[in-house]
Amino acid sequence: MIISDHGIALLKQFEGCRLKAYRDIVGVWTIGYGFTEGVYETMTITQEQAEQMLMERLIPYEHAVEEALTISPNQAQFDACVCLAWNIGIKGFENSTVVRLHNQGQFKEAANAFSLWNKAGGKIIAGLVRRRAAEAALYLSDHDESKPMPQRVDEPVTMVTSRINVAQTAAGATAGIAAVNEVVVSINSLKDGITGLGQWVLPIALIAIVVLCGFTIWQRVQMRKSGQA
Secondary structure: OOOOHHHHHHHHHHHOOEEEEEEOOOOOEEEEOOEOOOOOOOOEOOHHHHHHHHHHHHHHHHHHHHHHOOOOOOHHHHHHHHHHHHHHOHHHHHOOHHHHHHHOOOHHHHHHHHHHOOEEOOEEOHHHHHHHHHHHHHHOOOOOOOOOOOOOOOOOOOOOOOHHHHHHHHHHHHHHHHHHHHHHHHHHHHOOOOOOHHHHHHHHHHHHHHHHHHHHHHHHHHHHHOOOO
């Protein structure tokens, strides 16, 4: 198993690339994408050399991660673990809580354990905190570049086509008709004692329907905003 382009991009993001040797935060001579082996004070390399060195030197880390994880990792888990191993060393990775929890199938806990590696020189380093958080997020992301994207994507449900909206609108209309019927019955029961109310039956019915339907639509808009439909 090899690290994906996604994993390499994350590693490069946090390592950066320096073409002249420099001392890291704890005083170790470093060059390129965090190379320390055989680096001396006046050493310089080209960008092409840095890229080639990275791909060559990643191989033992890939092998070490693959051997350490007894539960086969998905691509995202593998990428994150290679990035971690590159930063903390193969021995550190093999003996890490990340490996132990992964091999127990406790993936969420393993992701949390990345944050344990946030110190250099006995101090918590903000850059390491951010790096561990990014690696943990990648570990849990189930990123897999080999999976093809779907060629057909479901269209979002609109207010008009939503079956919930249609059902509630119908229910609102039914309720409106029932309310109108009750109004008519009440008016008929009083018509012997009250004159002239007959002309108000139709306007009252229309108002009742409009109000109930309006309320139903408003309610659906609020539910849609909240992600319920």
